[in-house]
Amino acid sequence: MTYINGIASISPQHSFGNNPLDGIVSSLSRKFECIEPDYSPWIDPRAIRRMSKIIRTGVAAAALALKEAGIEKPDAIVTGTGLGCITDTTQFLTRLIQNKEEALNPTPFIQSTHNTVASQIALLLQCFGYNQTYSQRGFSFENALHDAMMLLEEKSAQNVLIGGIDEVTDVTVKIFDRFGFSKAVHGEGAAFFVLSDAPMNAWAEIAGMRTIYKPKESTQVTSQLKDLLEAAETRMEDIDLILLGSDDDQTRNSIINKMNVPFSPPTYSFKELCGEYSTASSFALWLGVMAIKKGFFPNRPQPEQVKKVLIYNRYFNQHHSLILLKAC
Amino acid sequence: MVGLGVISAIGKTVDETLTSFENHRHGLGPLSLFDSVHRQLPVGEVKISNTQLANELAIKGSFNRTTLLGIYAARHALNSVKLSLPWRRGILSGTTVGGMDRSEKFFSQYVAGADADFSLVKDHECGSVTERIAEDLGATDHISTINTACSSSVNSIIYASRLIKQGYLDVAIAGGVDSLTKFTLNGFNSLMILDKELCKPFDADRNGLNLGEGAGFLVLVSDQVLRDEALNSLCTISGYGNTNDAFHQTASSEDGRGSFLAMESALRSSRLKPSQIDYINLHGTGTKNNDSSEGVAVQRLFGDIVPLASSTKSFTGHTLGASGGIEAVFSVMSLVHGCVFPNLRFQSKMAEVNFSPIREFKNALNVRHVMSNSFGFGGNCSSIIFSR
Amino acid sequence: MEKLMSELKVKIIDALNLKHLKPEDIGDDQPLFVHGLGLDSIDALELIVLLQQNYNIKITDPQEGPKIFKSVKTMAEYIRSHQPA
16 A cells, blocks of 8 residues: 655645645746745755755755655655756756866756755755665656555555656757647646555555556557556546646547547646646646545536546656556 | 676676676776867777667667667677567666767757757657667566666666566666766866876775766566576575765765665675675775775675675776666676676775775686675665675 | 955855855855855865866865865965966
8 A cells, every 4th residue: 555645746836835726827938837935944045055946846845745744754765857957967068068178167067967856855854765766758757656666565665755856948948849849838846745654644545556658559558547447446437537647739639539438537637737747747646636635626617525536647648657546 | 687788998798898807907098989178087988989889789770879888788688588478578777877978969059059950869868768778679568767876777776676576577677878978077077086097996095086888787587587488597686775875965974874874784685694795896986085985884894804895997987877787797797707806006005994905806716695886976875785 | 355355255155156145244264164154075166166267276186175265365365376477
């Protein structure tokens, strides 16, 4: 069993405050940036001075998730990020070129490694336990989630802090546009969770996850979905809400229609709230837990009770993932 | 563990690599892969161009160097194992630079305001490199890329063994790859930890590291695959540890607490006593900080009887994300061939420790258990034990 | 010397992103590392870059750092005695 005992999200929505999602924010441009909180309750000003956005958002979201779970120090920290600390990477590269390799500031290089968020969290918490970072494009968060679930299964850990983090920059928008995202809104965010083998104050549990890489037929996705539901002893009709990670391209959306399952549960395209990025499924997980906890369902008729949520994310039509959530 | 493949500055195959070790022939030399103001710094280049790699691999299409090196070593590893049944196959790879060798070329154009060639960044992401390798090998049932700086590929190997043990995968190609880039050369130079001369790991007068590149992969299989395919097990992964030093972003703690905890965890999970370790492949980068920290941790863990130990980075340079994978292959070679590798250019013992690394290649030894250490930026410390 | 020290304080705050400090918060003789401002080894490297970028002084041995960067005053003295004409 994998219980979710603490959650936090910094996103293009008001997701971090006391009244998350109180007022929906729509993106005004193709670059959908996070609404950053006041970090002073969460990060020491002496520590924050080196932190680019991805690091600040990751560290703060991790801190809130741990606070909500009532855990001071997790047994393990596992993160997923598609592009890593891309702002720092770009900054160091740009200076390298402009200064012709002379007198280069080391800070952006040091901060550019993908594991910076996970290690900063460990440093600030003085956590010596298992520490891992995955960077597998649209499966970066799913890899982190799978590892965490295995750690609990193996009884190597009782509480695992996991997170999905990515940031958007002008350069990433230009690059992803060239590779087929030209109609998408490019987003970013940090979503963290404390996963435990005991319910404690859990609102939800993860009842299963499946990933499908470059499916040739939509039946490959539907058979994994059937497998997931069967293993979780759940029927499609029992799902209260489906969170879909579809962009606004009609051609890509058609694969969802071909899934050939009764879509009577209400669906919601969560990327309207967070934009498209490698670890957007982490935002979907946060949203799913919020839906169970608060019956939240933005801008749509509210279901009476949300007890089962299915997340189906697609990234570049290459990375398909299914996550099933159940209320505790 | 049934198969291995490695490519580095000291050889394109396991056999070539062994010959280099036997002859104390390192692969460090001047930079030739790209132009740089730092061309005087010694590096461990794989002595083969991208064009030659692509030709030898008979690969169509344009790939970055990291992908080519990765496919080279991973194919060698998988081709050494005969598999006839439709097992679940996956790839777990550790890398830090991804496609940066081409991305930095793109950036030069982009910053200059020129019409930049966007195809150069097609496989920039660490995860993309692994996907290209996975597709080449037909191992797409599970694809994971780990980036925990210099401990990336040993963490991939650890994760692969856990996936197999828990029944999620039958066959895993696990290890890592990194290629030399202007980005990392300048990055490490800005940290002032590059040795202008050939590095001297664990020496009292050491002055830093030399960067290297390469790839190292193991093929791990489940008990069932071993049985049903009648394969020969070269060794097993008997223990591992993944910890965080939590001291500083780049520096290791003076008492090497993260390294100590990683090694101790590896010993504990293997149920071995320190005295049973026959050889330690040290992380041994050659920096003042790492070697001191690691040395103190080794001394504390092993006490008066420190096993034979050496840093093979004195041969290959520091291959960053690939180091864990490459040195895992070296560790398995040590077990299979009953040999230990020298720590080149060592002359005087560090003041902080009572032991010295070995200076000569030795074989005809009974090597039963080998420990390999990989410690990275961000305090990521990992240690793994291979056993015959 | 006073002018150089004032200038250095502004540059240090900027280079090390010490947004919570003002130049007048840094004493001329105040230790910059460990205690005092509590800077670390990464900051030392950044200060080496600061000297190169602003005063054309190249420090090749990072071991010299602790002496040179002990305080704003020692930095200013080093610059005065090493700045190329």
